[in-house]
Amino acid sequence: MHQTIVINKIPRMNIILRLTKMATCHKWNLILAYLCMLGATTSFLITPKFIGKAVDKISSSYNEGIIPTSLIIETIIAIVLLMSIRGFLSFWQTSLGENLSHKIAYSLRNMFFNKVQTISFDFHDRWHTGELISRAISDIENVRMSINMGLMRAPYFLAMFIIVSILLINLHWLLGIISIAFMPIISLNSINVRLKMRRLLHKIQKTTAELSTISQENFSGAKVVRSFASSKYEQSKFDSKNQEIFYQTVDAEKLRAKNATFMRFAFTVSIGIVLLIGGRLVINEELTWGELTQFIIYMQILSMPVSMAAWLVNAYARAVSSGERLFEILDSKSKLKETSNTLKINKSNGHILFKDVSFGYDENNLVLKNLNLEIKTGEKIAIIGPPGSGKTTIANLIPRFYDVTGGKILLDNIDIKQINLNSLRRNIGLIQQDIFLFATTIKENISYGKEDATMEEVIQAAKTAQIHNYIQTLDKGYDTILGERGTDLSGGQRQRLGIARAVILNPSILIMDDTTSSVDTETETLINQSLESIMKNRTTLIISNRISTVQKANKIFVLEQGEIIEEGLHQELLEKNGIYKNIYNLQLKPTETQSKNTIK
Numbered sequence: 001m002h003q004t005i006v007i008n009k010i011p012r013m014n015i016i017l018r019l020t021k022m023a024t025c026h027k028w029n030l031i032l033a034y035l036c037m038l039g040a041t042t043s044f045l046i047t048p049k050f051i052g053k054a055v056d057k058i059s060s061s062y063n064e065g066i067i068p069t070s071l072i073i074e075t076i077i078a079i080v081l082l083m084s085i086r087g088f089l090s091f092w093q094t095s096l097g098e099n100l101s102h103k104i105a106y107s108l109r110n111m112f113f114n115k116v117q118t119i120s121f122d123f124h125d126r127w128h129t130g131e132l133i134s135r136a137i138s139d140i141e142n143v144r145m146s147i148n149m150g151l152m153r154a155p156y157f158l159a160m161f162i163i164v165s166i167l168l169i170n171l172h173w174l175l176g177i178i179s180i181a182f183m184p185i186i187s188l189n190s191i192n193v194r195l196k197m198r199r200l201l202h203k204i205q206k207t208t209a210e211l212s213t214i215s216q217e218n219f220s221g222a223k224v225v226r227s228f229a230s231s232k233y234e235q236s237k238f239d240s241k242n243q244e245i246f247y248q249t250v251d252a253e254k255l256r257a258k259n260a261t262f263m264r265f266a267f268t269v270s271i272g273i274v275l276l277i278g279g280r281l282v283i284n285e286e287l288t289w290g291e292l293t294q295f296i297i298y299m300q301i302l303s304m305p306v307s308m309a310a311w312l313v314n315a316y317a318r319a320v321s322s323g324e325r326l327f328e329i330l331d332s333k334s335k336l337k338e339t340s341n342t343l344k345i346n347k348s349n350g351h352i353l354f355k356d357v358s359f360g361y362d363e364n365n366l367v368l369k370n371l372n373l374e375i376k377t378g379e380k381i382a383i384i385g386p387p388g389s390g391k392t393t394i395a396n397l398i399p400r401f402y403d404v405t406g407g408k409i410l411l412d413n414i415d416i417k418q419i420n421l422n423s424l425r426r427n428i429g430l431i432q433q434d435i436f437l438f439a440t441t442i443k444e445n446i447s448y449g450k451e452d453a454t455m456e457e458v459i460q461a462a463k464t465a466q467i468h469n470y471i472q473t474l475d476k477g478y479d480t481i482l483g484e485r486g487t488d489l490s491g492g493q494r495q496r497l498g499i500a501r502a503v504i505l506n507p508s509i510l511i512m513d514d515t516t517s518s519v520d521t522e523t524e525t526l527i528n529q530s531l532e533s534i535m536k537n538r539t540t541l542i543i544s545n546r547i548s549t550v551q552k553a554n555k556i557f558v559l560e561q562g563e564i565i566e567e568g569l570h571q572e573l574l575e576k577n578g579i580y581k582n583i584y585n586l587q588l589k590p591t592e593t594q595s596k597n598t599i600k
Contacts, residue, residue, distance in 0.1 A: 015323035016316075019143065022104050023151055029103070033096035037156045040089035043082045045163055048301065050078055052294030059289050097152035105144035111330055112136050120336035121401045125361065130213025135329060138208055139322035146319035154312050157305035164302045171295055172287060175274055179299055182266040186306065190313050193259040197317040200252045205325060207248060211241045256314055267306050271299055336403055342420040348427040349412045350508040350539030351377045352398060358406035359393060366405065367393045368562040375539055382542040382550035384583065385559035391543045394559075395513040398541070399428045429502030433514035435494045442471055443478040446500045453504055464534060465500035467493060503534055510540045515549075547580075547587050556580070 023030055054075040061068040116123075116132060169176030218225060218234050225234050278295060281287035287295075354373040360366040367390045375381045383391050396402055397409060400416055409416050416424055426449075437445050446461055447453040453461075458478060462468040470493060474480045482488060489497070495515060502510065512531070544550050551570040558566035558573065558580050566578050573580035 015320050015327060018327065019104070019147060019319060019323060020151065022107060023100060023147065025107075026100055026103055029096055029100045033093055033100065033152060034155070036089045036093035036096065037152070037159075040086045040093055041156065041159055041163070043086040043089070044301070045160070045167070047079060047082045047086075048294045048297035049167075050082070051075070051297060052290040054290070055293045056288050056290030093152070093156070097148050100152070101144045101148040104147055105140050108140050108143065108326065109136065112140065112326065115330055115332065119332060119334040120403070121396070122335055122361065123332060128209075128213045128216075130211075130216040131209040132329070133216065134205070134209035134212040135325050139205060139325045142205075142318045142322035143326065146315040146322070149311060149315035150319055153308070154315075157308050157312065161302065161305040164298050168295065168298055168302070171291055171298075172278075172281070175278055175281075175295060178273055178277065179270055179295075179302065182270050183306075186263050186266055186309065189259065189262055190309055193255060194313045194317050196255055197252060197314060198321055200248060200255065201317050201321040202324070204245060204248045204252065205321060207241060207244045211238070211245060214238055214241055256311075259313065263306050263309060264303075267303050271296075274299060336400065336421075337417075338421055343414065343418055344420045344423045345412075345414075345427065346423070348508040349377045350427075351375070351410075351412050352509065352539065352541075353410040353413075354394075354407070355410065356407035357397070357404050357409060359390075359397060359402065359404050361402075363405075366562060368397075370407070371562065371564065373557065373564065375541060377539055378537055380535055380540040380542065380552075380554045382544065382553035382556045383559055384544060384547070384550050384556060384580065386579075387545075388561075389559040390562040391559055392513055393562075395430065395432075395511050395541065395543055398509070398511060399425045399430060426505060427507055428509045428511060429505055429507035431495070431498050431502050431510070431512045431515050435498035437482055437489070437494060437497060439482060441479050441481055442474075442497070445482065445497055446478075446504060448501055450504050457504055458500075461500040461504040464503050465496045467496040467500055499531065499534065508539060510535060510538045511543070512541070513543045514545065515542075545583075547584050 054071065057071055058068050058075075061071065113136070116136075165176070165180045168179050214234075214237055218238070225231060274295065278287060278292045282289060282292050352373075352375040354371050357368055357371040357373075358366055359368040371390075371394075373381075373394075383394060385391055393402075397404060398411075398416070400421060403417070411419065411424070411427075438448065443455070443458050446458050450457075455478070459468060462471060462478075471477055471480070499515075515531075542550055542553055547570075550556055553570075555567060556570060556573055557564050558578070560579060566573055566576060566580055568576070574584060
């Protein structure tokens with residue numbers, strides 16, 4: 001069911017400050033980059049002054065009838081040397097800037113992955129996988145590029161603008177003022193563009209995430225799509241969203257291009273005015289040819305930060321927009337809290353006690369209501385009930401995928417909130433209806449959770465789960481790489497691999513959540529046979545909709561609307577003529593009656 005996600009807006013300045021703080025963690029990288037920037041800027045800005053003075057000297061010598069060949073050669077050598085120094089330092093500035101931005105992207109990816117890995121499951125209930133993937137890839141890359149452009153380039157261009165402006169005013173105050181007079185107009189225009197760009201980029205990122213979700217769902221559900229002949233429908237959905245991104249991106253680029261064009265136009269007008277007035281000043285001998293040459297070159301240098309302002313505005317907008325989306329995830333609070341002084345347990349006895357447990361996925365609707373349930377060490381307990389009764393919720397609460405709303409769950413008389421999460425979960429083997437298999441080897445799928453398992457342990461677990469003989473028929477055996485989610489295996493084979501994965505951990509507690517609900521009767525029999533040996537000397541909780549799976553349990557609990565309404569052995573529950581008897585009549589009685597008639 002789709003749930004509306006409430007987005008808490010983070011102040012824009014906070015995002016920039018947080019990203020800057022991350023950069024300062026790599027202070028030597030940052031310092032060296034800024035030193036290279038300082039050196040490159042200095043060598044670049046010395047050059048026009050040197051050229052201007054050389055022009056005056058050459059002009060003076062030429063007027064005296066002397067061709068200053070040596071002076072020209074010296075000037076060329078000096079310019080080449082200064083430009084070489086600038087090129088060398090600019091290279092290292094760029095290299096260090098890229099290095100810094102990739103380090104921050106690396107940290108953000110780790111932080112993002114760690115947050116998604118450790119946060120409580122209610123977070124995953126609210127967020128689409130495609131949305132998270134979009135933020136983990138596209139938004140982090142946007143932030144990386146913005147850091148390189150904004151944090152490294154912005155000070156460079158800002159310093160260049162300030163220094164060049166001072167130099168221009170120092171050369172000639174009137175021309176200097178004219179040359180920088182257009183900046184307030186450009187600044188106001190840039191602010192307006194930045195606000196519009198931010199809104200557009202946020203739309204683009206949101207639409208890109210939606211497109212990612214459509215793609216992810218379509219690829220994962222390829223069989224469903226094709227079995228319902230819905231390829232055209234899915235294509236139209238994709239095209240519609242893709243078109244939205246196209247038009248939004250074009251609008252963003254048009255906005256950036258308009259801003260850049262406006263800046264260049266304003267700058268060109270100022271250049272024309274400077275040439276007009278400057279030429280008159282030279283004619284009137286109020287300014288030398290060298291000084292005018294310096295002025296024009298500095299004006300050209302000034303055009304760099306001016307033209308790059310559009311890119312910086314874009315970088316700032318991207319950093320804020322993508323930073324908002326990233327920090328929204330990174331700042332998400334987990335409902336699952338773990339204190340630093342939790343207990344680590346090596347091997348649990350497997351005694352589980354639910355005391356007045358209530359739970360709801362949201363505050364208004366309780367799935368479990370004051371549930372009291374005890375599973376003694378080594379006992380085999382079964383829970384059966386109609387869909388939506390809360391059976392799977394019980395399976396999710398024991399390993400603390402969610403925390404109870406009320407009451408408490410005790411393991412060996414210890415509240416599970418006081419137990420270290422990893423040690424708690426390593427004592428629980430969970431076998432679910434939908435077994436998730438990774439696109440890697442069978443060996444790695446079985447040993448998942450116990451990566452240091454020996455080959456002998458893997459084979460023994462497979463034998464216990466009665467999947468070893470099938471694996472032996474494969475060309476590469478345990479080194480066979482499975483398709484995505486194990487789609488090249490049957491439902492029963494996936495289930496038995498899931499059983500092997502649980503067995504190899506040698507857990508004290510075994511939870512089987514609708515393990516056989518999606519397989520045929522013959523496969524169910526095979527799976528139940530493999531489970532018989534596994535359940536010995538383990539506390540076992542069987543959750544199922546099938547009477548055939550639960551009837552041999554030490555005790556059966558019937559759940560309805562989050563409450564236990566019947567409990568007892570199979571035969572005892574049949575005699576009560578309640579819900580259990582109704583389920584039995586629907587599932588097994590017709591089969592048993594048919595068998596008796598066949599015998600007769």
